[in-house]
Structure formats: structure tokens, C-alpha cells
Amino acid sequence: MLAKTCTALASLQLFFRIVTAIPIKQQPLGHIASSNVQTVRDELKKAEIIPTVIDDFLPSLTLSVSWSKKDADLGNTLKPKHLQDEPTITLHDDTNPDGSAASEMTYIITLTDPDAPSRDNPEWSEMCHWIAANVSLSQMTISILPIPFLGAKEYGTKSGPDDVMEYKPPGPPPKTGKHRYVFLVFAPKNGTMEPLDLSKPKDRQHWGTGEERGGVKDWAEKNELVPVAANFIYSKNKKQ
């Protein structure tokens, strides 16, 4: 009984927090830099991710990647110790920010290291760090209908994407300089909304292709996927 009352109270608090948090004017969505897909493309070129890792493309969605303490921000440098847990992925359609027409399409997130073991000597490149499917577009508005009264818990139950290749945290070896860790989001080329039968690379090194520089581009082509969003960070071992 007490527990029930507490839940109801918590729902009530959540409801009022949401109501009082309604912005008076339009708030920018996330970082300014990541809200502009042209900026994303420019930064990918500056870091030579285009064309080394992926062919030139103009992203159509923006991608936020957040670990518990840090976020990816198009080429910021983060310490490996902050990258240990699988990050939270948020995919926005800035042209349709409230997600009202969000399609049922699901996306694929990947993480690759083209600088293994180092950018000067990428003989293990690329290293596959993560492939996960069933990533959905995020809906940006919070409903102000009294949904919390029906079940505040529902806000927290959305499960993460489904792993095809488990998240392996970046672990740049000592004395190998800064590595680029590149997140790319893909969509099926034919726009299908059916679940995809994605291939799992045989190996992380070279994404299982057995060839130096074999990587996410080869895997995406094989699985008939096209890139739609990206973000990246730099990370290095503290022993240099």
C-alpha cells in the first residue's frame, strides 16, 4: 500500500516536473555543431574519415553518442576510462524534430577504429568495435498528457539496440598516438522495414575481411546498407 502511494507520488512529481519544464521558447536540439549535417560532413572530411573509412555522403540524421560522463562531439578527445560502458545512442531527424512522422525503419549503429594499432601504421585496420541493429529514431517531444499516471515506468523501459557484434570499448595501446573512433549509422539501401539478416564479421581485426584497411565500408556494401549519420571521437593511451 505504502509502495503504491510512493509510486503515485513519484508519478505526480514527474508530471509536475515535466509541466514546469515546458520551454517558453524553442530550445536547440543537442549541440549546435551536431545539429548541422553539413558540419558533420565537413568534420568527417577534416579528420580524413571521408574518404578513408567511408565514401563521401551527406548525413540525413544527427547522431548523439553518450557515455555516463562524456559525449562524442565530432572529434573531441576522450579518455579510454570514460568509454568503458556501451554508450547511449540517440538518433534525431532534425527536419522532423517531434518525430510525428517517424517511420518504422530501424537503423544499424557501428563503431570502427581505422587507426589500429596506430594511424601511422594501420596494419590491423580497421578494428570492429561494435555493430548493433534495431536502433530507432528518437522522438523529441515529451507528451504532456497525464501518461505518467498510467505508468511512469514506461519512460525507462526502452531497451537498447540488439548487438550483432558486442561493444568492445576503445583500448588504444601505449605509444600509438590518437586513434579515431568512428560511429556510423546505416539504413537498408532498399528502405525495407523488415528485420535484416546482417552478417557477423568473422573477426574484429579487418572486420574479418583478412585485408588491411578492410572495414565498415566493405561490411556495409555486403549487407546493402547506406550511411545516414556519423559522429566520432579521438582517444589515446595515457602512456605516449
Ligand SMILES: *[C@@H]1O[C@H](CO)[C@@H](O)[C@H](O)[C@H]1NC(C)=O
Ligand atoms: C531486430 O528486431 C527484430 C524484431 O524484434 C528481430 O527479429 C531481429 O532479430 C532483431 N535484430 C537483431 C540483429 O537482433
Ligand SMILES: *[C@@H]1O[C@H](CO)[C@@H](O)[C@H](O)[C@H]1NC(C)=O
Ligand atoms: C532489401 O534488402 C535487404 C538487405 O539489406 C534484403 O534482405 C531484402 O530482401 C530486401 N527487400 C526487398 C523488398 O527488396
